[in-house]
Amino acid sequence: MSLVATRYTVPFTPLMERIEKEAPELSSALVTLQVVIGKDEFEKYINSLLSVRKVNDQVLMITKKEMYRSIIMSRFLPAIKESFAVNFVRVVSQ
Numbered sequence: 001m002s003l004v005a006t007r008y009t010v011p012f013t014p015l016m017e018r019i020e021k022e023a024p025e026l027s028s029a030l031v032t033l034q035v036v037i038g039k040d041e042f043e044k045y046i047n048s049l050l051s052v053r054k055v056n057d058q059v060l061m062i063t064k065k066e067m068y069r070s071i072i073m074s075r076f077l078p079a080i081k082e083s084f085a086v087n088f089v090r091v092v093s094q
Contacts (some may be wrong), residue, residue, distance in 0.1 A: 012048075015047045016045045023053075027048060029054075029085070032083040033084075045071055045072055050063060055069045057087050058086055058088040061090070062094055063092070063093050065093055069094070072091050083089035
């Protein structure tokens, strides 16, 4: 008897859809961020994040690409701090 591993992929769900179900308290901050940075930039760099978590005065964002991490940190850091009402933002790439 032979066991054959089956590979499958799960389609990526945009961040906004996941947040509405998993952490609805972050939805308003994401909507504010979208208004501040613009829809195109939001779709490309923020809605493609793997995860966003807010704990007290900190936000952790996880992205797929190091390049996106660099862009988020250099272009959007003040907007993220303001939208989430935090003082500390950490963005990591996976």
